[in-house]
Amino acid sequence: MRVLVAGATGVIGRRATDLLLARGHQVTGLSRSDQHAATLRARGADAMVVDVYDAEALADAVKAAAPDVVMHQLTDLSGGSSEANARMRRIGTRNLTDAALTVGVRRIVAQSVAWAYQAGPNPADEGTPLDLHASAPRSTTVGGVVALESSVRDAPEWVVLRYGLLYGPDTWYTPGGLVAEQARRRELMANADVSSFVQVDDAAEAAVAALDWPTGVANICDDEPATGHEWAPLFARWVGAPEPPKDLDTPRPGWARGADNRRARHELGWEPRYRSWRDGFTAAPRARF
Numbered sequence: 001m002r003v004l005v006a007g008a009t010g011v012i013g014r015r016a017t018d019l020l021l022a023r024g025h026q027v028t029g030l031s032r033s034d035q036h037a038a039t040l041r042a043r044g045a046d047a048m049v050v051d052v053y054d055a056e057a058l059a060d061a062v063k064a065a066a067p068d069v070v071m072h073q074l075t076d077l078s079g080g081s082s083e084a085n086a087r088m089r090r091i092g093t094r095n096l097t098d099a100a101l102t103v104g105v106r107r108i109v110a111q112s113v114a115w116a117y118q119a120g121p122n123p124a125d126e127g128t129p130l131d132l133h134a135s136a137p138r139s140t141t142v143g144g145v146v147a148l149e150s151s152v153r154d155a156p157e158w159v160v161l162r163y164g165l166l167y168g169p170d171t172w173y174t175p176g177g178l179v180a181e182q183a184r185r186r187e188l189m190a191n192a193d194v195s196s197f198v199q200v201d202d203a204a205e206a207a208v209a210a211l212d213w214p215t216g217v218a219n220i221c222d223d224e225p226a227t228g229h230e231w232a233p234l235f236a237r238w239v240g241a242p243e244p245p246k247d248l249d250t251p252r253p254g255w256a257r258g259a260d261n262r263r264a265r266h267e268l269g270w271e272p273r274y275r276s277w278r279d280g281f282t283a284a285p286r287a288r289f
């Protein structure tokens with residue numbers, strides 16, 4: 001298959017690109033940077049330098065690549081701004097979807113998140129509504145997610161992958177990563193919030209598997225949603241940080257509920273190598289780039 005990967009140099013995109021190439025697909029990766037494009041070519045992909053906010057240039061690039069499938073792994077997180085990332089979800093996704101539909105692409109596989117669900121007592125499954133009435137600043141993230149998913153649904157076939165918190169090499173949750181540094185400064189609290197994690201290589205495997213999945217939404221998370229009281233001390237140990245301070249007073253915000261992965265695991269046949277962050281936190285797969 002010819003696959004265009006937008007965000008081919010991001011943490012999931014670069015792994016998905018390697019997997020696609022290894023499985024015989026023809027990949028065109030998009031990047032804003034000549035240097036990143038050169039790296040993609042060295043790995044065996046075609047590459048085009050384009051900014052997804054330049055709708056005309058993006059349309060030309062998608063037309064030239066003539067893909068069967070568009071894989072959307074775009075985020076704008078390196079500056080740490082949720083507004084920038086929401087803009088990417090809104091405008092970047094709209095531009096990419098329009099470019100794909102104009103040239104008759106049938107299928108879009110897109111990266112979303114599994115923590116935009118409305119409040120509830122248990123890990124949320126895919127039938128749970130998104131948190132449309134969230135207040136600021138959470139409304140920025142949820143609004144971006146809603147816009148991304150709604151654009152992608154315009155494709156004849158689409159798969160939205162709602163990922164848990166990524167951990168592992170090159171992510172924020174790894175020794176030396178952003179959250180590890182917060183833990184070293186004792187800014188990471190062990191609290192009642194429930195999170196779902198997914199190891200970054202497992203996340204990329206799901207993106208590639210989704211080329212063949214039926215249209216729909218899938219939570220891509222491991223089997224063990226956990227409170228901060230459970231995961232934060234183990235995370236801190238893994239990254240060489242002190243024991244996190246405990247917050248025993250603040251109740252869990254209703255939306256911090258984790259996500260239920262049964263659809264991906266049982267209906268779609270996705271098998272994560274790391275079924276729990278307990279195993280994945282201590283494994284040491286290699287970094288990419």
Ligand SMILES: NC(=O)c1ccc[n+]([C@@H]2O[C@H](COP(=O)([O-])OP(=O)(O)OC[C@H]3O[C@@H](n4cnc5c(N)ncnc54)[C@H](OP(=O)(O)O)[C@@H]3O)[C@@H](O)[C@H]2O)c1
Binds near residue numbers: 036
């Ligand atoms: N579910 C999760 O928990 C989750 C998901 C994703 C990321 N993250 C975290 O966020 C951190 C940063 O993510 P990241 O390393 O993937 O980087 P990023 O800076 O968010 O960029 C991701 C991808 O989007 C591309 N991109 C961004 N803006 C673009 C634009 N205007 N036009 C074209 N392409 C554009 C980048 O390409 P170029 O820079 O090559 O142009 C890159 O391939 C990670 O360490 C990870 O921990 C978490």
